[in-house]
Amino acid sequence: MAAIRVEGLRKTYGEVEAVAGIDFEVAEGECFALLGPNGAGKTTTVEILEGYRRRSAGEVEVLGFDPERGERAFRERIGIVLQSAGIDRELSVHEIVTLFGSYYPHPRDAAEVIDLVGLGDKRTARTRTLSGGQQRRLDLALGIVGDPDLLFLDEPTTGFDPSARRRSWELVESLRDLGKTILLTTHYMDEAQNLADRVAIIAAGRIVAEGSPETLGGRDVAEAEISFRLPPGAGLADLPRELGDGLRQDEDRVLLRSVAPTRDLYALTGWAVARGAELEALAVTRPSLEDVYLRLTGASRG
């Protein structure tokens, strides 16, 4: 059974169409990422699934519930880490985690949750004394203290230093290993790549690509790019004819789009060896997730 099912979802604010008809499903136990630039409609989509917002059109089912109805039984089974939410500044970490745990039928142990997010040494600290990253980890603690079946993470590691972020990733992975379903939004490609079983790229309120991080946007079958520097004294015209017309010169580098990189490399390196030349900066690359993302979201490299 799907944990989340979304069909033809739309959300309009007056004239603005924040979500312009999207469909996706998230299986139980899956980690699904919505990847997209700011303003793409990620948060609107997630907040509809969490029950914060009413949809303008479409079908939504989360754990068999219609989130719009906001039933208590529904909220008991989900955990929410909002992109930004306040917290009472004068409560201690332990007090607030315990309080929130008491709202759920089968909460996790507060102390254990606090340790898990790496706030063990801040247990008795008032929340106002926490750094931004520590508050974000407290957000995560409050999201999981109810032991939810489904966890929503809206840009969970924005503003983290690399080690805190690595730690959060490990926590998310451990939750997934426990069979929890996770819906993640992020604008970090490496985050989607590391955590998600499947990724949907969302731009201007539409899903423009969907798949595993490896196959997204046809990356696995896309043309490879061979690049190198021409040896001194050689021009484009000197290169072997088998390389075809996919050749392009970019300043001192030559770029070759190739559907058969093994054959083309053989021809190319054979040619260089015959000339007694070394091909400097020789590289073979496939489009990165970043390339796919930038192409699909219509952004250009800076």
Add this chain to the structure above:
Amino acid sequence: MGEHPATGPLLLRQVRYQNKLFLRNPFSAFFALAFPMMFLLLFGSLNGNERLAVRGGIRFAQFLTPGLLAFAVISTCYTGLAVGVAMSRDLGILKRFRGTPLPTGLYVAGRILSAVWFSLVSAVLMVAVGVGLFDVRIIWRMLPAAVVTLLLGAACFCALGLAVAALIPNGEAAPVVANFTFLPVAFVSDLFFPTDNAPAWVAVVGGVFPVKHFALALEDTFNPFVSGSGFRWGHLAVIAVWGAAAAVVAVQRFQWEPRATVGARPRRQPTS
């Protein structure tokens, strides 16, 4: 899935949580507890023993103590809730609660009961100080009326505070709106001095709002020249009507999320 957590313990926990926040915030504690007490000590010391020309010639301290009791209740319930709820909403604290299984009613009830609790604490402290320092007499035959009046007033001003929180655009406006609606009315409402001999318009203006009805009803329960059990049904009815109207507004207009979010994206919450 299992049962929901039981309502009683959840409510108790919410009240304790709000109480903790109240005590840890020096401003709320100051305005609700210290401020009215300061007035009582100041005015009581200055002329607590003088006899008023009105209300049967009651001693000033005997009039002032219940008046400041009403002031403390209104500060705690009306100003406290209007500012507290609007701030919590602005900070996104309400939004976070909205995402938990805690029923809305229990969250709001926790805030109301906490405010009522500190109203009662303030009342007990002030009456104790009045009795101890200014020879204020508790009129035992009217004590039930005093308690009922106090609780009804607290309920009414909690509802008004919640209604104001729901209507104002943002938390920064809350203290301004709450004080500018309360303080001018306070001076024509017999909280600090009787307006029995004031110009007619003062009586008219004061009579419209619930503050004066609350003050008069409470003051009568401390007036030895008043006979009977001290229930002022007319005043209590006005308080109840204001409270009920405010409750309707508060329920219909309650907002979980900041009214105007900072940022480019429109995030208006549809009223449901």
